[in-house]
Amino acid sequence: MTTASFDPAALRAAVRGPVALPGEPEWDAARQAWNLAADQHPAAVLHATGPDDVIAAVGCARRAGLRVAPQGIGHGAGALGPLDDTLLLRTTRMTHVEVDAAARRARVEAGAAWEPVARLAGEHDLAALHGSSGTVGVAGYTLGGGLGWLARQHGLASEAVTAIELVTADGRLRRATAEQEPELFWALRGGGGSFGVVTALEFELFPLAEAYGGGIFWPGEHATAVMRAYREWAATLPDSVSTTVRLLRLPPFPQVPEPLRNVPIVDVGLVVAGDAASGAELVAPLLAATPPPLANRVGPLRAPDLAFVHGDPEQPVPGVGHHALLRELPDAAIDALVAVAGADSGSPLLSCELRQLGGALGRRAPGSGALGALDAAFALYGVGIPAGPEVAQAVQERLDAVVEAVAPWQAPTGYLNFADRPGGDSADLFDGATHARLLALKREVDPEGLIVSGHALALPAA
Structure with a gap:
């Protein structure tokens, strides 16, 4: 495609939302996604105010030979790839x-x-x-x-x-x-x-009137024992419980509790859709099968709390990730993950996470959508912060190594929301x-x- 016929004035006349162009004072703010690692350089940015703006923008882009890239907040912006011939259509003003x-x-x-x-x-x-x-x-x-x-x-x-x-x-x-x-x-x-x-x-x-959940943290040296105990425990849980296990090295930020800052740790996160008493009963076997934790931050929750149980950043940050779906998690897979992302691995990654699947996720209902179900036991997702070119390269190489380490147990398909890298094949x-x-x-x-x-x-x- 060519952008030679793109007329910014025509776009501005057709829409109510603001249009930003390269070189203008608001350009860098307009093109910035939540993921600060995504250095987006589109032909223009429109902040649409509603469907009428979208209709007009699509027509203008088509006549000008531009593509259109819809983007809301932009956590997954890293997968978009080059945008030089593209109108970046932001929907962040459409929030009702x-x-x-x-x-x-x-x-x-x-x-x-x-x-x-x-x-x-x-x-x-x-x-x-x-x-x-x-x-x-x-x-x-x-x-x-x-x-x-x-x-x-x-x-x-x-x-x-x-x-x-x-x-x-x-x-x-x-x-x-x-x-x-x-x-x-x-x-x-x-x-x-x-x-x-x-x-x-x-x-x-x-x-969901009440829930029970949070995170339990152990020193990274116990990763193998904790992950094996977690695997056995997770297999016993009802569908009302969802869990994760992560190999973490959290940054030394004030919001991170002091014992957990910049040290290798292993964390089990969980949410039980039920009351605190039944939740504590379900968690007890895991605590009995593992060493004493550094911190146990599990407790009663209300429904809105679930959006922040994982402790993800609440402000924009740079991040790059990679993923795989795993059919199973034998001892050899756990050993491989600990070797490449655990306490003694020298890993530059922030997190290497396994999310438990199964339950309703494995059952495709009549009339389901294009995905419908995930035919795997766990979803693996690794992420790092590319703080400078050398660190970025080290993070990318370690992400490759993590996925390669679990290759023998990978499922044949992937998961779109964890496919962070540009240029991937949707097939x-x-x-x-x-x-x-x-x-x-x-x-x-x-x-x-x-x-x-x-x-x-x-x-x-x-």
Whole structure:
């Protein structure tokens, strides 16, 4: 594509939201995603104020030979790749959230983060299927599947969606439901954001009056023992419990408790959808099977607290990650992970995490979306902070080493929301039949490849 015919004045005249161009005073702030490692250089940035702006922007971009990259908050911005021929369409001014407690439904504009959804739903003892951070955007997270603390009980967040509104490459505002635009509705639930610019989503909420959870931390030298005990314990848990285990080296920030700063630790995180007494009973066997912890920060929770149990940063940070899905976690896999990311490995990574799958995540329901289920036992995700070129290279190399170390136990597919790196092949993330169906729909609704997203569906050259 060429940007020679792009007329910024025409775009500004067609939309209400602000447009930023290279060289203008507001440019660097406009192009900055949450992930500070994503150095985005699009042709222009539009902060859309609603569907009318999106419709106008898609038309202007198409006439100018630009692509369009929808972006909300931008946690997953690292996967987008080069944007020099692209209009970056930010939805961060589209943040309205409505909760219908009686119907147990929420309607959320595309730029909203999960924290206000969790808070408003929690006022009615309801919970959304958000992930481990309240700062993550609802739209991008949900389009990629959505793997959160209630997922083993209720499944992926994409499976709770009841309607999605989006502007497709032809400039049409469409509403996709099980009855209306059913193929789009299927694809958008876990198949990613390649099919249009989402403007709003509607989804189910779930009863959750109280929960129990938090994190338990041990010295890193106990990683092997803790991870093996964790594996045995996790296999006994009901679907109402979701867990993680992480090899961590937390930065020496004031918000990090002093005993946990800048030392290797191993952490088990958990959420029990139930009362404190039953939660403590479920956790007791893990504590009995492990050495005394450095810190035990597990306790009663309300529904809105779940958005911050994981302790993810609440302000923008740089990060690069890599992932794999694992079919199983034998002793050899644990030993391999500890060797490459544990206390004595010299790893520059911030975290090497295993998220327990199974339960509802492994059951594909009738009418499910493009992802529907995850056919694996654990999701592995490693992340590091690229503080300068040398550290960035060391982080990338260690991420490669982590994924290579667990290669013998990898599942054949991946998970879109953990696929952080640009230039990835979407065919690696889905089974063959699903990927072919997604490509067929992309060819139908966007044959010129106008809409781009992380790990986009690349149409074969004609």
